[in-house]
Amino acid sequence: MSLSLQALARQLEQAIRDSEPFRELKQAYEDIRRDEAAYRMFANFRDIQLRLHEKQMRGAAILPDEIEQAQKAMALVQQNAKLARLMALEQQMSMTLAEVQHIAMKPLEELHRSMMEGD
Numbered sequence: 001m002s003l004s005l006q007a008l009a010r011q012l013e014q015a016i017r018d019s020e021p022f023r024e025l026k027q028a029y030e031d032i033r034r035d036e037a038a039y040r041m042f043a044n045f046r047d048i049q050l051r052l053h054e055k056q057m058r059g060a061a062i063l064p065d066e067i068e069q070a071q072k073a074m075a076l077v078q079q080n081a082k083l084a085r086l087m088a089l090e091q092q093m094s095m096t097l098a099e100v101q102h103i104a105m106k107p108l109e110e111l112h113r114s115m116m117e118g119d
Contacts, residue, residue: 012100016097021089021093025089029086042077042086045073048066051066052066
């Protein structure tokens with residue numbers, strides 16, 4: 001990566017850290033950390049997610065009871081106001097970062113498109 005691109009990437013990182021959505025997300029994590037019941041629920045939900053993701057990456061079958069367990073954990077998470085807020089904020093941040101990635105990829109997409117149009 002060229003020096004100027006690295007510097008811009010660092011500026012983007014700092015801009016993300018300084019953004020209101022990131023600060024809200026960070027505060028939501030701190031709120032969960034201070035609430036023992038919510039933290040246990042969150043940790044359990046993340047463990048289930050990671051286990052299923054690892055199985056999926058290995059190409060292993062995800063069993064119906066594992067899907068049911070994940071659905072029950074998700075339902076519990078959604079019933080907790082702090083966790084529901086955290087999940088919503090994570091989704092918003094994820095959408096923002098996906099948009100940033102889409103913008104950053106435009107030059108390559110245009111290059112590929114121009115190559116295909118040249119045929």
